[in-house]
Amino acid sequence: GNSVTQMEGPVTLSEEAFLTINCTYTATGYPSLFWYVQYPGEGLQLLLKATKADDKGSNKGFEATYRKETTSFHLEKGSVQVSDSAVYFCALSDLYDMRFGAGTRLTVKP
Amino acid sequence: DAGVIQSPRHEVTEMGQEVTLRCKPISGHDYLFWYRQTMMRGLELLIYFNNNVPIDDSGMPEDRFSAKMPNASFSTLKIQPSEPRDSAVYFCASSLSGGQMNTEAFFGQGTRLTVV
Numbered sequence: 001g002n003s004v005t006q007m008e009g010p011v012t013l014s015e016e017a018f019l020t021i022n023c024t025y026t027a028t029g030y031p032s033l034f035w036y037v038q039y040p041g042e043g044l045q046l047l048l049k050a051t052k053a054d055d056k057g058s059n060k061g062f063e064a065t066y067r068k069e070t071t072s073f074h075l076e077k078g079s080v081q082v083s084d085s086a087v088y089f090c091a092l093s094d095l096y097d098m099r100f101g102a103g104t105r106l107t108v109k110p
Numbered sequence: 111d112a113g114v115i116q117s118p119r120h121e122v123t124e125m126g127q128e129v130t131l132r133c134k135p136i137s138g139h140d141y142l143f144w145y146r147q148t149m150m151r152g153l154e155l156l157i158y159f160n161n162n163v164p165i166d167d168s169g170m171p172e173d174r175f176s177a178k179m180p181n182a183s184f185s186t187l188k189i190q191p192s193e194p195r196d197s198a199v200y201f202c203a204s205s206l207s208g209g210q211m212n213t214e215a216f217f218g219q220g221t222r223l224t225v226v
Contacts, residue, residue: 034214043114043201043217044153089153097166098143098205098215102152 002027006090006101013108019077021104023064023090026071031094033057033066033073038087038103047075047088080108116202116218123225128190131221134183135204143215144177144187145201153201159185160207192225199223 007022025033032051036044048057053068062077073090085108090101115134123129135142144156157167162179170177174193179185189196199222203215 032213036217041219043219044203044215045217046214049214093213093215098158099155100145100153 002031002092002094002097002099004090004092004099004101006088006104008102008104009087010105010107013080013106015082015108015110016079017108019075019080019084019106021075021088021090021106023073023075023101024071025073025090025092027092027094029094031092033064034091034093035062035064035073035075036089036091036100038089040086044089080106082108082110084108114202114204114216114218116200116221118221119219120222121224123192123223125193125225126191127225128188129192129196129223129225131187131200131202131223133185133187133202133218135185135202136206136216137183139204139206139216140182141205141207141215142179142185143201143203143205144185145203147199147201147220148197156187189223192223194225197223197225 003026005024034049035047037047038044048059050057050066056065064073064075087103087105089103117132143158146154156169157177159179177187199220201220203217205213205215
């Protein structure tokens, strides 16, 4: 079956540091891949997505590239801000299923 | 559209009581998902519907859990009887497939359930 594995947190960075959160997936078909973000007390919001191999999703300075050869979709940001502190979820969706990773908590300190 | 609406936002109940969580998906969306979030287990898919029909309920933990979608604009998740280990945040989400289930899901703000 489909599954998503993302790096365990928590991750603590200083403002303006470089961020990478690793995500790998297992899927039988050709899924779309997503990163969602959850701020305290809220539901998940879509951050970015990619629907086919080699696509790059980007939003708010975050980027992730759909790598079929390594079954990965790592999230990156060149310079994080305190306001980026949240929980980040990697997810995949295909015709039959939508699965999320366990989530990675990011804390950015001034 | 107001987005996915869940009610109540918070629920505190005693062990053994019946609990009903409610969800109104975004109008026009044909998929509806129920998730449970805990610190220990992360985000778990409980069940999802397509065009009001339950497609996969393999994530429903026990027979104490049941979900219904009587029409396109309303779904319920019921726990009867509730137990302390059911304490979690329950999220409802909906999406518009366009024929393929690979589009983004829109989440409600969740219901925080505490069973004492």
